[in-house]
Amino acid sequence: MENAAPLTPFPLDVLLGRIAHEWETRQRIFDLPTGRFWKRPDNIDLSMEFLGKPAATPVGPAAGPHSQMAQNIVLGWLAGARVFELKTVQVLDDIDIGRPCIDMETIGFNTEWSQELKVAESLEEYVKGWMIIEILRQWEPLEPFVGTDPGPHVFDMSVGYDLAGIQTDKVAGFIGSLLDAGAEIDRLSPQIPEPFAGFRDHDFPTRVSDTLTLSTFHGCPPDEIEAMVKHLMDRHGLDVIVKLNPTLLGFPRVVEILQKDLAYEHIRLNRLSFVDDLEIGRAVDLISDLQKYAADRERRFGVKLTNTMVVNNDRDVLPDDPMYMSGPPLHVLATSLLDDLLSTMPGTFMVAGHDGPVQVSFSAGVAKGNISATVGMGVAPATLSSDLLRPGGYGRLEPMLRQLEKDMEAAGSHTLAEWHQHSWDEARAGGFRGPAEAHMTNIVKGHGKSQYDLYANEDPPRSVDHDLEMWGCVACNFCVTVCPNDAFFRLPTPEGADMSGRQQYFVLAELCNECGNCMVFCPENGDPAQVKPKLYLDRSRFGLGEGQGFFLEPEGDGVSITARQGFESEAGRLDELLNDRVEGIPIRAGDL
Ligand SMILES: Cc1cc2nc3c(=O)[nH]c(=O)nc-3n(C[C@H](O)[C@H](O)[C@H](O)COP(=O)(O)O)c2cc1C
Numbered sequence: 001m002e003n004a005a006p007l008t009p010f011p012l013d014v015l016l017g018r019i020a021h022e023w024e025t026r027q028r029i030f031d032l033p034t035g036r037f038w039k040r041p042d043n044i045d046l047s048m049e050f051l052g053k054p055a056a057t058p059v060g061p062a063a064g065p066h067s068q069m070a071q072n073i074v075l076g077w078l079a080g081a082r083v084f085e086l087k088t089v090q091v092l093d094d095i096d097i098g099r100p101c102i103d104m105e106t107i108g109f110n111t112e113w114s115q116e117l118k119v120a121e122s123l124e125e126y127v128k129g130w131m132i133i134e135i136l137r138q139w140e141p142l143e144p145f146v147g148t149d150p151g152p153h154v155f156d157m158s159v160g161y162d163l164a165g166i167q168t169d170k171v172a173g174f175i176g177s178l179l180d181a182g183a184e185i186d187r188l189s190p191q192i193p194e195p196f197a198g199f200r201d202h203d204f205p206t207r208v209s210d211t212l213t214l215s216t217f218h219g220c221p222p223d224e225i226e227a228m229v230k231h232l233m234d235r236h237g238l239d240v241i242v243k244l245n246p247t248l249l250g251f252p253r254v255v256e257i258l259q260k261d262l263a264y265e266h267i268r269l270n271r272l273s274f275v276d277d278l279e280i281g282r283a284v285d286l287i288s289d290l291q292k293y294a295a296d297r298e299r300r301f302g303v304k305l306t307n308t309m310v311v312n313n314d315r316d317v318l319p320d321d322p323m324y325m326s327g328p329p330l331h332v333l334a335t336s337l338l339d340d341l342l343s344t345m346p347g348t349f350m351v352a353g354h355d356g357p358v359q360v361s362f363s364a365g366v367a368k369g370n371i372s373a374t375v376g377m378g379v380a381p382a383t384l385s386s387d388l389l390r391p392g393g394y395g396r397l398e399p400m401l402r403q404l405e406k407d408m409e410a411a412g413s414h415t416l417a418e419w420h421q422h423s424w425d426e427a428r429a430g431g432f433r434g435p436a437e438a439h440m441t442n443i444v445k446g447h448g449k450s451q452y453d454l455y456a457n458e459d460p461p462r463s464v465d466h467d468l469e470m471w472g473c474v475a476c477n478f479c480v481t482v483c484p485n486d487a488f489f490r491l492p493t494p495e496g497a498d499m500s501g502r503q504q505y506f507v508l509a510e511l512c513n514e515c516g517n518c519m520v521f522c523p524e525n526g527d528p529a530q531v532k533p534k535l536y537l538d539r540s541r542f543g544l545g546e547g548q549g550f551f552l553e554p555e556g557d558g559v560s561i562t563a564r565q566g567f568e569s570e571a572g573r574l575d576e577l578l579n580d581r582v583e584g585i586p587i588r589a590g591d592l
C-alpha cells in the first residue's frame with residue numbers, strides 16, 4: 001500500500017495574500033474565473049432553512065475532499081454553495097489511506113473515509129474558511145460578481161465514527177471550538193495581511209457551527225447511532241442529522257435497482273455490510289425515537305440520504321478494499337430510499353406534502369441534470385461530492401444553480417416553497433404519490449434512466465496517445481479544475497519561450513494528497529501530480545520528497561528557486577515563468 005504525502009495547509013496570510021495577488025494579476029480567486037461566481041438573481045429566491053438556520057441556496061459540498069481545506073470551502077462559496085457539510089473529523093487522525101484514493105473514471109468510487117488532517121488542523125481550516133468568506137462578503141472588488149448581499153451560509157460539522165471517539169476530549173474540544181471559535185479567531189486575526197488588514201479588528205461571528213451531521217460508519221450498531229445522537233444533543237446542545245446508508249434498502253432491492261434496472265451487474269456488493277448495517281424496521285423506530293427525543297429538548301433532528309455504498313474492490317485502480325460507491329447510481333438508490341421512507345412514515349419528514357418535523361438532507365449523485373428534480377422532492381440541502389470531482393470542478397455549481405433558477409422561472413415559481421408546490425402538483429397530476437415517486441419512476445424505468453445506467457457511465461474520460469512531460473501538454477486545464485484542493489495552477493507560455501504548449505501547469509506540492517483524481521482525467525499518459533513541476537513553499541517538505549521538486553523562497557519582488565538534484569537545468573525555465581511580471585506565481589512572493 002502506498003501512503004500519501006501529508007497535506008500541509010497554507011496559513012491564513014498566504015491564502016489572503018494569494019486572493020489579493022491573483023485578483024490583481026488575473027481576476028481569478030483560487031483559479032476560479034469570475035464567470036463561475038454565483039450572484040443572487042433578482043427574481044428568484046433560492047433560500048432555505050437548514051435546521052432552522054437560513055442559507056441563501058440549497059446546495060453545497062458534501063463531507064469530503066471539497067470541505068476539508070480553507071481554500072476548498074472558499075471556492076465552494078464563490079460558486080454558490082451556501083450549506084457546507086464539513087469533512088468528517090474523528091479521533092483517529094493519523095490513519096494511512098492507500099493512494100490513490102479517488103477513482104472517478106466511471107461512476108465514482110473512493111476509499112477516502114477519514115480526514116487527512118490532524119483534528120486541530122481541521123479546526124483551523126474551518127475557521128480560516130469562515131473568516132475568509134466573512135472578508136470576501138464585504139470586499140468591494142467582488143461586489144459586481146457576488147452582489148451586495150451574497151446571502152447567509154451555514155457550516156455544518158461532521159463527526160464519526162463511534163461513541164467512544166466522539167466523547168474524547170479531542171473531538172469534544174473540536175466541537176466546542178466551532179460552537180465558540182472566539183479564541184481561534186483571536187489567534188488568527190493578527191495574521192490578516194494587506195489589503196485586508198482593516199479586518200484584523202473585525203467582529204467575526206464566533207459561532208461557526210451549531211449543527212452536526214453524524215457520519216456513521218458501515219456496520220455501526222443502531223444503539224450506538226442512537227447513543228451518539230443523544231450525546232451530541234445533550235453534551236453539546238447541537239441540532240443533529242444522521243447520515244444513513246443505502247444498505248437500508250435491503251440487499252434484494254439494491255440488487256434489483258443496481259444490477260437489474262441499471263445494468264451494473266459487475267459491481268460486487270458486499271453482502272456482509274447489509275447484515276451489519278441498520279435495517280429499515282429499526283431505522284423507522286430510530287427516526288421516531290430521536291425526533292421525539294430532540295423535540296422534548298427543543299432541538300432539531302434530521303436524516304441525510306445517503307452515505308456511499310460499500311462495494312468490493314475488483315477494479316485495478318485503488319489499492320484499498322472495500323471501496324465506497326457514489327455518483328449517478330447512488331442517486332437512484334437514495335431516491336428510492338426516500339420514496340420508501342416517505343411511504344412508511346407519512347407526516348414525518350419536512351418535505352412537500354408531508355410537512356413533518358424531520359429535515360431530509362440529500363447527497364447522492366446530485367448534478368446539473370437532476371438538481372431541479374432533487375430539490376423539487378423537498379429535500380434540502382442537496383450536497384454533492386462526485387460531480388465536483390469532474391472537469392469544471394467547483395465551477396460546476398454555478399451552472400447547476402442557474403439551471404434550477406431557469407426551471408423555477410419557467411414554472412412561475414419564485415421561491416423554493418413555490419417550486420415544491422409546483423413539483424407536488426405535477427407529480428399528483430401524473431398519478432404519483434408525490435415528486436419522490438415521480439422522480440424515482442423516471443430514473444429507474446423512464447427516460448431519465450439513460451443518465452444513470454451503466455451505458456451512460458461506462459466510458460472512461462478521453463485520452464490521447466502521448467506521454468505526459470514536465471513542459472507542454474494538450475492544456476485541457478482538467479488538472480486545475482478536478483483538483484479539490486486547488487493544488488494545480490497554470491501560466492501562459494511566454495512568447496518565444498523554449499517550451500511547447502499554450503499553457504504550463506504546476507503543482508503546489510503541500511496541497512496535493514496524491515488522491516489520483518487529476519491522473520484519471522488527464523488525457524495524456526502519466527500522473528500530472530508527479531510529472532508537472534512540484535513547487536514547495538515548506539523547506540522541510542521539500543527535503544522529504546524524492547524525484548523532481550523545486551523549493552521557492554522570496555527574493556526581491558519575486559522568488560528564487562532551488563531544484564532537487566538532477567533537475568537544476570529546469571530551474572531557468574521555472575524562473576522565467578514564475579517571475580513573469582504579468583501573471584507569474586499566483587502566491588504573493590512576500591508571503592512565502
Ligand atoms: C472522496 C470522497 C470522500 C468522502 N469523505 C466523506 C467523509 O469524510 N464523511 C462522510 O460522511 N462522507 C464522505 N463522503 C461521502 C459524501 O459526503 C457523499 O455523501 C457521497 O459521496 C454521495 O454524494 P455524491 O454522489 O455527490 O458523491 C466522501 C465521498 C467522496 C467521493
Ligand code: SF4
Pocket residue numbers: 482483484485486487488507511512513514515516517518519529
Ligand atoms: S493535484 Fe491531483 S493528486 Fe494532487 S490533490 Fe489535486 S487532484 Fe489529487
Ligand code: SF4
Pocket residue numbers: 468472473474475476477478479480505518521522523524528532
Ligand atoms: S497535465 Fe494533463 S490534465 Fe493537466 S492540462 Fe495538461 S493534459 Fe490537461
